[in-house]
Amino acid sequence: MSDPLLSLPPDPEASAALAAQGLRLELVDPGDAPAVRSWLEADARGFTDPAPTDESVAEQYEDRRLRRTLAVVDDDAPEPVVGTIGVFPAELTAPGPAPVGAWAITSVSVAATHRRRGIARQLLEAELRTAVRAGLPLAILTVSEATIYSRYGFGPAVRVAALTIRTKRIRWTGPAPAGRVRYVGRDALLADVPGIFDAARRRTPGELDLGGLLLTGLLGRPSEGDRTRERRFVRYDDEAGAPQGYCSYRIEPNLDDFADGTLHVIHLVAATDDAYAALWRFLLEHDLVGRIEARLRSVDEPLRWMVSDQRAIRQTEQDHLWVRVLDVPGALGARGYAATGRLALDVDDPDGYAAGRWLLEVGEDRTGRARQIAAVPDGVPSLALDAPALGSLLLGGVPVDTLTRAGVVREGRPGDAARADVLLRSPRTPVLGEWF
Template structure:
């Protein structure tokens, strides 16, 4: 099921607790009607400013408004005493999206984005009011999980979020990288962004359920991947390639640009924006094409999976350099619904005590996993085999973090070995976009 199919009324009234809290400080929490051109434009300008983007042009605003707003919940905090009271001093935008979990399944999740607070209104509890309001709204909508990608990794732990999928920046020194991997059997084609728009998204959707951490996305997020945003400074330099297998079936694509070295024309940098492959043959074919490109000394790629196979396909392992960072953060709201949505590595019966200062996930739960890996989750009054914070549960949820590491931090006590045997995923969690 796609996010657009979800039967959710995202126009629920504004959260009363956060509304009252902000009102006591002379501020107003309100939904923004994204169909109202003036209201949305004011909101979008503030959101852009909050992320230090340039002032959006009329073309950019018009482009943003070409995407349907149904399912998006746009929120602002307003101060009626400022010079421009129609512009919010804080923003969020949220929507339901399908999050892939271990076992080739997905769970409906509340995607939280566009969180900004004007520097004129910091340290007034606005961010807390916004974030907690979105959690209560997500819970009211029956969303088992909330999720976000973070610009700063110190802000969201206090609300129960925790890193669940890491990512890497990858640099390949191509002059020392001789291909020793599989010999691709298909072929690479150049094409336009318009030609890739449909077939590329079909490939993205085809592979989405293979990797925990991937989310359903289309519209604005997909078009941005292809450089269609009028604010994309690199759009004119983007190149688009598609890989077809030996039978002519499209199995992967990549988007990249070339940056000239002013001192040496033979030392270009190839900046890989995205690479998606449905088969190992397509993966090898695309990477080999990029690495062996003439007049290129370095390939750099942002937001790649931590289990990238590339370095194992080159004769010099050290030709590939990586740096790792946290990317997707997850917050469990409904323990029973979230844990029963995924599959597990083995049969077991374990009792988990989850501590949650905000109360959503607080409680003791019996996780009963069958031989097939499916689970039933019910409240329990049995003694807990393991006790963990809601943050630790979020990190465990997609199967990337280990209970052993979480136990070392003090966020988890009890039978870490059994938890690792249950929760670890054979496929490392990974999210290929920002949202």
């Protein structure tokens, strides 16, 4: 395994609790092909995906080397893997120049035959403790069910939008970048994707580093057959010929009106504003397309300001990235801030990780330092909140004012929420364009 954090032993407390139910918590060795296959089969069953094939399993061996893979095993069950979780250490982009280290949790599933006996709880609590052992200040996840994770201290921090664009109704009014958009084959694009993605995610709060192989999955894998073959790929090269963005998409023809197809944006990644403009313009002006559907986009796309009629773009939103703060000084000290100032936070956290009264001090260099305090100093604004709310505020995408009006955050004195917002808000709206 490349990263030693991936092979930290299974959490002893969860192992003991599961053993009391006759179950084993195991770290799956990515070199053990039968064990990886059983785990992938359990994961697919849990998420109601089609059963893996020999080809898809073979493609995923390398991915498993980039993740920590744990299985709950019931030796008496015909399909013994009854619980799955996958984890990887990630750099999460936050406001400010440096990313924050995070324990990215994926693939939480429990066999329908073993549900509601506390297996998922053991897995999640185990990996929160492991994250602390690994020295990471945050755990993060994307969720298929939004009602499960606040009980573990996660709060929704990044919302995403699904866009529906009626292209016949608009003209492009945005800039006309001097570089070129060109078609590229999937395999040729593979070489450019890590560099482009890396530059793009570093300038976008809410994005994280996805290992190279996880990214290739986003381009479609050969085992996905027609789903991969119907994708088209374009790349934007700047004036100097350097690749700065790419888009994968597919077009669904309208058989009743061939000029009115639907273009589905699968993934659009731009490392520069020019790449963003050029790729969107290419999509919007595509012949035989009357409608564009794009998911996992920012709730605040600049695109809206690059077309002649904003109403041609409709969006629906949902929570996407959830954040759990495990180490308050570590998390608040790693992100940057929009202003100097001080803020006191009274955090209620029954699990203990973030509990306490904290003072955040942001200096002239816009970095923060947080430490535990006994009493709020005179004149310092203060907020009382729980651990999920702290997770929701961490990336600066959720206004403190909104949470205060919702009764989720309580301000010490009227006006404290507004003062906190000046410090905490991110100049760029966070987004996460992928599931992990």
